[in-house]
Amino acid sequence: MFNHIVIGTNDIERARRFYDQVLGVLGAGGAMPHQAKSGHHRLFYRHDGGTLGIAQPINDEPATIANGGTIAFRCTSPEQVHAFHDTAVAQGGVSIEEPPGLRTDSLGQFYLAYVRDPDGNKLCAVHRPRPA
Numbered sequence: 001m002f003n004h005i006v007i008g009t010n011d012i013e014r015a016r017r018f019y020d021q022v023l024g025v026l027g028a029g030g031a032m033p034h035q036a037k038s039g040h041h042r043l044f045y046r047h048d049g050g051t052l053g054i055a056q057p058i059n060d061e062p063a064t065i066a067n068g069g070t071i072a073f074r075c076t077s078p079e080q081v082h083a084f085h086d087t088a089v090a091q092g093g094v095s096i097e098e099p100p101g102l103r104t105d106s107l108g109q110f111y112l113a114y115v116r117d118p119d120g121n122k123l124c125a126v127h128r129p130r131p132a
Contacts, residue, residue, distance in 0.1 A: 010056075012056055014118050022087050069122060070114075081126070098114075
């Protein structure tokens with residue numbers, strides 16, 4: 001359904017350090033830098049058919065978080081969820097909500113971890129166990 005998602009940053013180099021490490025846990029390569037005609041810098045991470053863009057806002061206003069917004073990254077195991085979480089925290093992210101772990105609700109079981117990146121964007125690492 002999605003081709004790409006772009007989020008803003010107020011510090012492109014800090015964002016590069018954070019996302020190079022965190023998305024590296026998922027197997028994504030390093031950032032592909034891009035400079036728009038406007039002179040604004042962007043980073044693009046491509047993996048598994050999707051693209052995440054990190055960009056300086058082109059309106060020159062400060063980047064702000066999307067209240068209620070979450071970007072979820074598919075993980076292959078509970079261990080990868082933990083590695084995503086721990087790497088994010090080690091790179092300046094903040095662990096939020098409950099600790100990483102198994103959650104069950106009306107939609108089934110999910111192994112989840114939530115963090116905020118250094119700009120405050122809410123990220124989720126999710127693994128869906130196969131039904132027994």
